[in-house]
Amino acid sequence: MDPSPSAAQRRLLDAARDAFGAKGFHGTTTRDIAAAAGMSPAAVYVHHRTKESLLFAISLGGHEASLRALREAAAAADTPTEQLGAMIRTFVLGHTTDHTLARVVNYELAALAPEHRATIDALRHDIQQLIRGVLADGAATDEFDCADVGMTTNAIMGMCIDVARWYDERDAWAPERIADHSARMALRMAGASSGR
Amino acid sequence: MDPSPSAAQRRLLDAARDAFGAKGFHGTTTRDIAAAAGMSPAAVYVHHRTKESLLFAISLGGHEASLRALREAAAAADTPTEQLGAMIRTFVLGHTTDHTLARVVNYELAALAPEHRATIDALRHDIQQLIRGVLADGAATDEFDCADVGMTTNAIMGMCIDVARWYDERDAWAPERIADHSARMALRMAGASSGR
DNA sequence: TGCGACGCTAAGCAAGCGCTTAGTAGCGAG
DNA sequence: CTCGCTACTAAGCGCTTGCTTAGCGTCGCA
Incomplete structure (x- = not known):
């Protein structure tokens, strides 16, 4: 999709990958992802719509x-x-x-x-x-x-x-x-x- | 566990198996299971603690x-x-x-x-x-x-x-x-x- | 110096979650 | 007929969910 993701975007993608891999998509909350990426829950939605x-x-x-x-x-x-x-x-x-x-x-x-x-x-x-x-x-x-x-x-x-x-x-x-x-x-x- | 589950218990187990298999454990709600078994949400807890x-x-x-x-x-x-x-x-x-x-x-x-x-x-x-x-x-x-x-x-x-x-x-x-x-x-x- | 764009946070909303509570219908035993 | 038990439902409690809103600081650029 995005050819050159920013550092913050990469952190979010990596955090989401690790969380999804460990607990599954439905077992992971957006707050889990945000916390693992070192951001507030709302920051997820700056870079990804859902x-x-x-x-x-x-x-x-x-x-x-x-x-x-x-x-x-x-x-x-x-x-x-x-x-x-x-x-x-x-x-x-x-x-x-x-x-x-x-x-x-x-x-x-x-x-x-x-x-x-x-x-x-x-x-x-x-x-x-x-x-x-x-x-x-x-x-x-x-x-x-x-x-x-x-x-x-x-x-x-x-x-x-x-x-x-x-x-x-x-x-x-x-x-x-x-x-x-x-x-x-x-x-x-x-x-x-x-x-x- | 239970050596001889009743008909209602079997219906619940079958409904839960189908739902877990299709949507995963975390993607399934207890209301999904109850509805598929033809029961009210509370009926699940008559037969299973969680x-x-x-x-x-x-x-x-x-x-x-x-x-x-x-x-x-x-x-x-x-x-x-x-x-x-x-x-x-x-x-x-x-x-x-x-x-x-x-x-x-x-x-x-x-x-x-x-x-x-x-x-x-x-x-x-x-x-x-x-x-x-x-x-x-x-x-x-x-x-x-x-x-x-x-x-x-x-x-x-x-x-x-x-x-x-x-x-x-x-x-x-x-x-x-x-x-x-x-x-x-x-x-x-x-x-x-x-x-x- | 002013200003808009950007990346981010604090707070919170409506909906949905697992599970509980209170009460009822039906049935077998006495 | 009555009692007590079992299987069940309607309602709802407290919490968590995905996502939104309003606002703030910091840049690049005029």
């Missing part, structure tokens, strides 16, 4: 970042096997390092206003099509042993998205290790011949 | 059912390969046919009171240990090619749990088909030799 527009801004930014990262990963590799591995690695890396944002992105969709929900749904469709496309490419050339591309897309994406739910930064597992392991799992699920 | 105790009753029942189904599936099979396949099939079947319950079970944990949360966390730990155990058994006998049992447990469970998020009963996919496909994916992830 509490829901804060959620939309966060959700939109998160989805656009995921889509961009997936496109770059796909473009930087040649074969479906390499592409899938690189895509899942970046996707999962994002879901761990920014797991609070990822929780808002994936679990607060129901709180969006209908027109905002439609915008986000379109982005989610694009993300899914990117992964599905690579799977279909590999299946077409028999590089993947993948009988059901649609269902396997859901299975792989489900494994990735759910990382945002269970990941805990206090755990010993490094994001890179989780990302690598997820990529290996995705290649096995796709039936990649070199997927060990 | 709104949160409704959530706990639903969450507890859901977790206990999952645990029971997984134990039965594991006991009815002999080899780790058969056990894992059967467990994932029942687990995912539950997450599709009762996906509203599964959403409450998996995504409303943060709304539980601390002591209730501890009870639920213990059940979740048991569920995870069941799957991890089968994976470890298969890895020990080289029936599975699974280098990292802990991480693979999370990956498999993530794929299963996320079904509750994306499953839509209006879609064409039958629960049984999703369950079968998930089981096949899990066997590939585990590195089962006969997992094709």
Whole structure:
């Protein structure tokens, strides 16, 4: 939306993201957000028309970042096997390092206003099509042993998205290790011949 | 909790489960629940002390059912390969046919009171240990090619749990088909030799 | 020096929240 | 017939909610 948010706007967006991620949209009050950003409750409305527009801004930014990262990963590799591995690695890396944002992105969709929900749904469709496309490419050339591309897309994406739910930064597992392991799992699920 | 809930209690629990699943715990009001159960707002408190105790009753029942189904599936099979396949099939079947319950079970944990949360966390730990155990058994006998049992447990469970998020009963996919496909994916992830 | 624009706060409004209170209809036991 | 219990409702209490209003200090610019 806003291409260059001010420092105060960023503080509000970060505070809202953390609160939404921890307590959910409906579990968070505008006073929570204002306090976490070090402002009075009314200051929220200087920068955002409603509490829901804060959620939309966060959700939109998160989805656009995921889509961009997936496109770059796909473009930087040649074969479906390499592409899938690189895509899942970046996707999962994002879901761990920014797991609070990822929780808002994936679990607060129901709180969006209908027109905002439609915008986000379109982005989610694009993300899914990117992964599905690579799977279909590999299946077409028999590089993947993948009988059901649609269902396997859901299975792989489900494994990735759910990382945002269970990941805990206090755990010993490094994001890179989780990302690598997820990529290996995705290649096995796709039936990649070199997927060990 | 209550071993034999009355008809009114069941209606309240069902209404609360549907509302929590659709709008989340904090997005649901006690008036929503009462109206869906065909009662006045005060009637809720005849059967449940608080709104949160409704959530706990639903969450507890859901977790206990999952645990029971997984134990039965594991006991009815002999080899780790058969056990894992059967467990994932029942687990995912539950997450599709009762996906509203599964959403409450998996995504409303943060709304539980601390002591209730501890009870639920213990059940979740048991569920995870069941799957991890089968994976470890298969890895020990080289029936599975699974280098990292802990991480693979999370990956498999993530794929299963996320079904509750994306499953839509209006879609064409039958629960049984999703369950079968998930089981096949899990066997590939585990590195089962006969997992094709 | 004056002045409007901007970023912010103190105070508060109407609505909605979880939950309580007081009372009632219906029913089985004596 | 009456008693006491259970399941329920109408009304409402105190508080919190998202958001608004009125006003204040501080800038850049004439």
